[in-house]
Amino acid sequence: MAFRMEPVVFNFPHSRLYDFYTRVFFLKVYEQFARWIPVNNPCGSVLDVGAAAGYLGVSLANKHPGLTVYSTDLSADMVRLNKKVIHQNNLKDRVIAQKEDAYNLSFADNSLDLVINSFTFHHWDDPERMFAELYRVLKPGGEMFIIDGKKGFNYQEMKKFCRVMEFGPLGRFLARIMGKLVWIDFVSTDHARSALASSPFHNAICEDVGVFMFLKGLKPVPAR
Numbered sequence: 001m002a003f004r005m006e007p008v009v010f011n012f013p014h015s016r017l018y019d020f021y022t023r024v025f026f027l028k029v030y031e032q033f034a035r036w037i038p039v040n041n042p043c044g045s046v047l048d049v050g051a052a053a054g055y056l057g058v059s060l061a062n063k064h065p066g067l068t069v070y071s072t073d074l075s076a077d078m079v080r081l082n083k084k085v086i087h088q089n090n091l092k093d094r095v096i097a098q099k100e101d102a103y104n105l106s107f108a109d110n111s112l113d114l115v116i117n118s119f120t121f122h123h124w125d126d127p128e129r130m131f132a133e134l135y136r137v138l139k140p141g142g143e144m145f146i147i148d149g150k151k152g153f154n155y156q157e158m159k160k161f162c163r164v165m166e167f168g169p170l171g172r173f174l175a176r177i178m179g180k181l182v183w184i185d186f187v188s189t190d191h192a193r194s195a196l197a198s199s200p201f202h203n204a205i206c207e208d209v210g211v212f213m214f215l216k217g218l219k220p221v222p223a224r
């Protein structure tokens with residue numbers, strides 16, 4: 001048996017349920033994601049699309065004290081929660097929560113160093129359009145780094161992830177239970193690879209990282 005957890009846009013009250021769930025199970029995971037995300041310009045600007053309450057952006061800003069993070073979501077209630085989290089972490093000068101549609105961003109062309117998101121790619125019904133929009137706002141030399149769950153990860157991969165996260169017995173037990181009970185409609189690495197192949201990104205790859213997959217791409221600096 002599995003429960004389908006996810007609409008596309010997490011409006012109230014679903015936003016509150018998701019926030020409770022992520023606060024209980026995922027705060028440590030976002031800290032790990034922040035360690036995995038490559039930050040080439042430590043004083044640059046980062047855009048998180050579909051950020052929900054913004055824990056990834058906060059973890060990244062805590063790790064890199066020179067970064068400015070735009071933490072965005074289409075749900076007004078998520079933006080409200082995100083502002084609260086930013087305030088609680090004393091980061092309001094460097095993390096900005098705002099309502100944005102990731103398919104139609106208000107950011108100027110060539111304006112950001114890095115675009116990121118976590119657990120959002122499987123919601124994109126038009127990845128080609130999404131990649132084109134993320135590419136547009138990146139500066140030449142800027143990078144995209146997306147983390148999502150991988151469809152069909154196995155028990156060994158989940159065990160390895162629990163080890164990396166240094167989960168104790170309770171964490172390991174909950175990870176197993178959640179892995180069985182909560183059905184999230186992640187997509188396969190093949191799907192991600194074919195979506196990346198029709199994107200404008202250079203060096204576009206989808207890496208299989210056990211429970212997760214990383215989707216990476218570069219906007220090249222034009223040759224002179």
Ligand SMILES: C[S@@+](CC[C@H](N)C(=O)[O-])C[C@H]1O[C@@H](n2cnc3c(N)ncnc32)[C@H](O)[C@@H]1O
Nearest residue numbers: 008009010050051052073074075101102118119
């Ligand atoms: C599964 S949640 C992931 C949230 C967060 N990145 C995380 O790691 O927990 C997906 C989020 O994407 C947002 N979303 C969906 N469609 C969007 C769009 N077109 N533009 C911006 N955000 C969107 C939803 O409101 C939701 O908060």
